[in-house]
Amino acid sequence: xxxxxxxxxxxxxxxxxxxxxxxxxxxxxxxxxxxxxxxxxxxxxxxxxxxxxxxxxxxxxxxxxxxxxxxxxxxxxxxxxxxxxxxxxxxxxxxxxxxxxxxxxxxxxxxxxxxxxxxxxxxxxxxxxxxxxxxxxxxxxxxxxxxxxxxxxxxxxxxxxxxxxxxxxxxxxxxxxxxxxxxxxxxxxxxxxxxxxxxxxxxxxxxxxxxxxxxxxxxxxxxxxxxxxxxxxxxxxxxxxxxxxxxxxxxxxxxxxxxxxxxxxxxxxxxxxxxxxxxxxxxxxxxxxxxxxxxxxxxxxxxxxxxxxxxxxxxxxxxxxxxxxxxxxxxxxxxxxxxxxxxxxxxxxxxxxxxxxxxxxxxxxxxxxxxxxxxxxxxxxxxxxxxxxxxxxxxxxxxxxxxxxxxxxxxxxxxxxxxxxxx
Numbered sequence: 311x312x313x314x315x316x317x318x319x320x321x322x323x324x325x326x327x328x329x330x331x332x333x334x335x336x337x338x339x340x341x342x343x344x345x346x347x348x349x350x351x352x353x354x355x356x357x358x359x360x361x362x363x364x365x366x367x368x369x370x371x372x373x374x375x376x377x378x379x380x381x382x383x384x385x386x387x388x389x390x391x392x393x394x395x396x397x398x399x400x401x402x403x404x405x406x407x408x409x410x411x412x413x414x415x416x417x418x419x420x421x422x423x424x425x426x427x428x429x430x431x432x433x434x435x436x437x438x439x440x441x442x443x444x445x446x447x448x449x450x451x452x453x454x455x456x457x458x459x460x461x462x463x464x465x466x467x468x469x470x471x472x473x474x475x476x477x478x479x480x481x482x483x484x485x486x487x488x489x490x491x492x493x494x495x496x497x498x499x500x501x502x503x504x505x506x507x508x509x510x511x512x513x514x515x516x517x518x519x520x521x522x523x524x525x526x527x528x529x530x531x532x533x534x535x536x537x538x539x540x541x542x543x544x545x546x547x548x549x550x551x552x553x554x555x556x557x558x559x560x561x562x563x564x565x566x567x568x569x570x571x572x573x574x575x576x577x578x579x580x581x582x583x584x585x586x587x588x589x590x591x592x593x594x595x596x597x598x599x600x601x602x603x604x605x606x607x608x609x610x611x612x613x614x615x616x617x618x619x620x621x622x623x624x625x626x627x628x629x630x631x632x633x634x635x636x637x638x639x640x641x642x643x644x645x646x647x648x649x650x651x652x653x654x655x656x657x658x659x660x661x662x663x664x665x666x667x668x669x670x671x672x673x674x675x676x677x678x679x680x681x682x683x684x685x686x687x688x689x690x691x692x693x694x695x696x697x698x699x700x701x702x703x704x705x706x707x708x709x710x711x712x713x714x715x716x717x718x719x720x721x722x723x724x725x726x727x728x729x730x731x732x733x
Contacts, residue, residue, distance in 0.1 A: 317585040319414040320596030321728065324581030324698025325351040325528060328535040329686035332433035332574035335533050341370040341377055342384055344532075344578035344688075345430035349388040351530030352426060352580040356594065362391035367413040368428030368580070369399040369406075371689035374437045381428070402718035403651065404605070405429050406579065406693025407726060413583055414600050423588040427697075429690030430578035443471035480621070480719065482611040487719060488652065490610065490621035492558025492566050495654035497617040498661050502565035505653035506550040509570040509683045511673075512650060516680025517543035524679060524706070528698055540573055540686035557652075570653040575686030579694035581701075597701035598712065603726040604632040610721040618662060622655045624723015625715040626662035632725050633668070640669040644709035647696045649716040650682040659717070679703060692716065697728070704730050 327347055330336040336344065345368060353359050368381040382396040401408040406429035413425035440448070450463035483490070494500075519525050520537055529536065555564035557571065589596055606628035613619040618626055625648065633639060640646070640663070648656045660671055679699055682692060693716055700712040710732070715725040 316418045317420055319417045319600045320584050320586060320589050321598045321600060321697060321701040322582040322584055322589055322594050323355065323527070323597055323701070324579060324694060325355055325530045326579035326691060326695050326698070327351075327530055327532040327577045329538045329540060329575045329577035329688055329691070330533075330535060331539045331686065332576055334434070334539055334576070335535050336432060336576040337434045339432060339533070339576065340435055341373065341380060341430045341432055342387065344432060344576065345370075345380070345384040345428055345580075346387040347530060347532050348428060348430065348578040348580040349384055349390060349426065352582060353389050355527065356582055359389040360391055363394050363426055364422035364424045365413060365416065366390070366394055366396040366426045366428065367399055367409045368396070368426075368430065369409055369690050370430050371400060371402055371405055372431055372433065372436055374435070400690075401724070402720055402722060403649070403687070403689045404693060404716050404718040404722055404724040405690035406695070407697065407714070407716055407724045408693070410581065410583070410600065410694060410697050411603050411726065417583060417585055424582070424584040426580055426582055427694055428578065428580035429688070429692070429694045431688040431690045432576040433574035433688075434576050438474035441471050441473055441475050443467065447471065483614070486557070487621065488557035488566060488571055491652045491655050492561060492564065493614065494617065494620035494623065494658045495558065495565055496561055497615070497620070498658040500565065500654045500657045504657060505565055505570040506547055508650070508653040508656060509550060510545060510547055512677060512680045512683040513542050513545050515678060516541055516684035519679040524702070528702065538685045540575060541684050545569075566652060566654055570683065572651055572682045572687040575688045577686065577688035577691050579691040579698065581694050581698045597705040598728040598730050601727050601729045602632060602636050603724070604628050604635070605725075606631065606723045608721040608723070619721075620658070621719070621721055622651060622717035623658065623662065624717045624721060625659045625725060626666070626723070628723040628725045629663060629713070629715050630666040630668060632727070636727065638711070640671055643711045643713045644675060644707070645678055645700060645703050645712040646671055646676050647681065647700050647712065647714035648677065649692055649696065650677065651687060651717060653683060655717060659715075693724070697726070700728050704728060
C-alpha cells in the first residue's frame with residue numbers, strides 16, 4: 311500500500327568521477343566501469359558497502375548491445391548488497407535528471423524509502439553498427455543448412471558491406487546538435503563575445519570551486535584524475551577569441567567554437583535520495599529536497615526557423631510552465647543552473663525566458679560553481695552532477711531555493727526545483 315500522503319524526497323549528496331576528455335584518461339573504460347566507480351564512491355561516502363538500497367535508477371545515452379541491463383550489472387559489480395534492485399532509463403542528455411525524478415517519484419508515493427540515481431557515458435567507446443548488407447549475410451549464414459549454404463550467403467558480400475554504419479546526429483534533420491544551436495544563435499542574435507564571456511566565467515568558477523574545497527566530497531578520484539580534464543583555469547578572452555568557429559560555418563557570422571561548446575567527454579555520477587525517516591535512521595542530514603519537476607518538447611524538425619522551437623529550446627518552455635504551476639518567479643531562486651551544452655544555448659534560453667515575461671537571471675546566481683563548459687558533459691551524468699552540485703550549494707550557502715534545467719536531443723527539456731526548509 312502507498313502512504314496516504316506524499317513523502318518529502320531528500321537529496322543527501324552525490325559524487326562523480328572527474329570528467330575526462332574522450333579518448334583521454336578513460337579511453338579504455340566502459341559505461342559499466344565508470345558507473346560502478348561512481349556507485350562505489352557513493353557507497354564509501356555514505357557507508358553503504360554491503361547495504362541494500364531500495365532501488366538504483368541510472369542510464370547511459372551511448373550504449374553497446376553489451377550494456378543490456380546496464381544499471382543492474384553495475385550494482386552487481388559494486389560493493390552494494392547484490393539484492394539491490396536496479397533499472398535503466400534513457401532520455402538523451404536529460405537521462406541523469408530523469409533518473410533522479412524516476413527514483414524520487416517512488417520515494418514520494420511511499421513505494422521506496424531510499425534510492426540512488428546515476429548516469430554514465432563514454433565517448434571513447436562509441437558503438438559502431440554493422441552495415442545492413444553484412445548483417446543480412448551473417449544472419450542468413452547463421453541459419454543456413456550446411457557449409458555450402460553458409461558459403462553461398464557470405465559470397466554475396468562486397469567490400470562496401472564491411473563499412474561500419476555510424477548513426478547520424480539527428481535522423482530527422484541530418485544536423486548535429488551544434489548545428490542546431492548555431493541556428494538558435496542566429497535567430498536570437500547571440501554574439502561571439504558574450505558566448506566567450508560565459509565560457510570564461512564557467513572555467514573561472516569551477517576552478518574557484520576546486521580551490522575552495524567545495525568539490526572535495528563531490529569527486530571520486532579515478533584513474534589518477536582528481537580534477538576535470540576539460541577545466542582550463544588559465545584560459546582568457548584572448549585565447550578563446552583565437553579559436554575558429556566549428557558550428558554554423560555556413561552562416562555569414564559563425565560564432566560557435568570548440569571553446570564555447572562542450573567537448574566529447576567520459577564520466578559518471580551518482581546521487582543518494584531518501585525520505586526523512588531513512589535519512590534520520592542513518593544520521594544523514596538532507597542537503598535539500600526535490601519539490602517539483604516537469605518536462606517539455608518542441609517541434610524542432612517541423613518549425614526550424616521558429617526561435618522558440620530550436621532543438622535545444624525545451625528549457626524555454628518547461629521552466630516558465632513549471633514556475634507558473636508552483637507560483638514562483640526567477641527572483642525566488644538563490645541559484646539557477648542551466649546546463650551549458652553550448653554557451654549560445656544558455657544565452658538563447660535566458661533570452662527566451664525574458665520574452666516569456668520572466669525576470670532577467672542575475673549572472674551572480676547562474677551556474678555559480680561552473681558548469682558543463684568547464685566540467686565537460688558525459689551525457690547521462692550531467693543531470694546528476696547538477697542535482698548534487700545545486701543541493702550542496704543550497705546547504706553550504708544557506709540558500710532557500712534552486713532551479714535547474716537541461717535541453718536534450720529530440721527537442722526535449724527538463725527542469726526541477728530543489729528547496730531547503732526555512733531555518
